[in-house]
Amino acid sequence: MDPFVFFGGKGGVGKTTVSSAYAHRCAREGVDTLLVSTDPAHSTADVFDQSFSDDPTPVDGYDALEVMEIDPEEAVDEHLLGIKRQLGDQVSPAIVNEIDRQIELAHQTPGAHEAALFDRFIDVMRDADHDRVVFDTSPTGGTLRLLSLPEYLGGWIDRLLEKRESSVDLYEKAAIGNREPRRTALGDPIIARLRDRKENFEFAGETLREDASFYLVANPDELSVRETRRAVDSLADRDLSVAGLVVNRLTPEPDPDENGRGARFLRDRVETERERLAELESSFDPPVVATIxxxxSEVKGDLLDEVAAELDVPVDAPA
Ligand SMILES: Nc1ncnc2c1ncn2[C@@H]1O[C@H](COP(=O)(O)OP(=O)(O)O)[C@@H](O)[C@H]1O
Ligand SMILES: [Mg+2]
Incomplete structure (x- = not known):
């Protein structure tokens, strides 16, 4: 099994539940496991009844399980501060002001959270010293688009280098007017930063394609089926295939001799869900690997064992 395992899906379908159950089972089998959560509601804390932070923290009662919670808001702050620091001491004061303004704006950009989180995922994959890292959420839509960045940046950096002399000169002039440009080699640190970035996303693309497995969690309802189809497609657009679908929150069937109003309702509900499940089984390439x-009550404690046992997802340590 791959070292990196992602569980994706829309909010509330059961990503945290399923990834916690999977991480629990990996750890119980002796695989040194890190569970990475990005949920601002800190739901892993509820599952394990323990508080976590940005640093991997051992989970009580386990020998081989650690949890880290990445706060998306903080990730954005750090991400933008990093950019500011790197650029801040390379450019003139006029440009620093402009950078400040852009950073303020970037905070409100819809993709900022996703991009910052993705950066943190890349850090975690780079620094990984666990046998398995389970991500409670998988990159989708906007984030996946970043994987095309290397190709895009590649050509751009080359063109930038070609034009470096003149563009740098113009850039400084634009910022400080017609006074003597202070630094004509300004292009270098920025280009270096872009090269770093390009290399980072190349690493991410390669790692996601070669060392990661993606599972999507779905519920047996129309909205979730549609959402799952979109997610499978957007992953496929980046040459990332989904290893399996986890169908969560199926209604239990009443006993055949029960015929009260409640039992009839459950039976009808089960019927509807069977149709959705049949659609998930027949019209998707990835197989259904669990029906939960x-x-x-909420899935935690002993219930984790039960749910984990229902996942037909390999747990063996990577070779
Ligand atoms: N099979 C299940 N049975 C009972 N409760 C569940 C089940 N799956 C999820 N839940 C509960 O539903 C809520 C949302 O699940 P969660 O795993 O946090 O979803 P997500 O991480 O996708 O937002 C949680 O309170 C969780 O305990
Ligand atoms: Mg969650």
């Missing part, structure tokens, strides 16, 4: 019934 809705439990009476």
């Amino acid at each position: 019934e809705t439990r009476v």
Whole structure:
């Protein structure tokens, strides 16, 4: 099994539940496991009844399980501060002001959270010293588009280098007016930063294609089926294939001799869900690797064992 395993899907379908159950099972089998959560609601804390932070923290009662929670808001701050620091001491004060303004704006950009999170994922994959890293959420849509960045940046950097002399000169003039440009080699640190970035996304693309498995969590309803189709397609657009679908929150069937109003309702509900499940099984390439019934209460403690046992997802340590 690959070292990196992602569980994706829309909010509320059961990503945290399923990835926690999977990480739990990996750890119980003796695989040194890190569970990475990005949920601002800190739901891994509820599952394991323990608080976590940005640093991998051992989970009580386990020998081989650690959890880290990445706060998306903080990730954006760090991401933007990093850019600011790197550029700040390379450019003239006029440009620093402009950078500040752009950074303020970037905070409100819809893709900022996704991009910053993706950067953190890349860091985690780079620094990984666990046998398995389980991500509670997979890159989708906007984030995946970043994987095309290397190709895009590649050509751009080359063109930039060619034009370096003149463009740098113009850039400085634009910022400080017609006074003597202070630094004509300005292009170098920025180009270096772009090269770093390009290399980072190349690494991400390669790692995701070669060392990662993607699973999508779905519920047996129309909206979720549609959403799952979109996710499978957007991953396929980046040459990333989905290893399996986890169908969560199936309604349990009442006993045949029960015929009260509640039992009739459940039976009808089960019927509807069977149709959705049949669609997930027949019209998708990735196989359904688990069907998990809705439990009476939230999935934690002993229930984790039960849910984990229903996942037909390999746990063996990577070679
Ligand atoms: N099979 C299930 N049975 C009972 N409760 C469930 C089940 N799956 C998820 N839940 C509960 O539903 C809520 C949302 O699940 P969660 O895993 O946090 O979703 P996500 O991470 O996709 O937003 C949580 O309270 C969780 O305990
Ligand atoms: Mg969650």
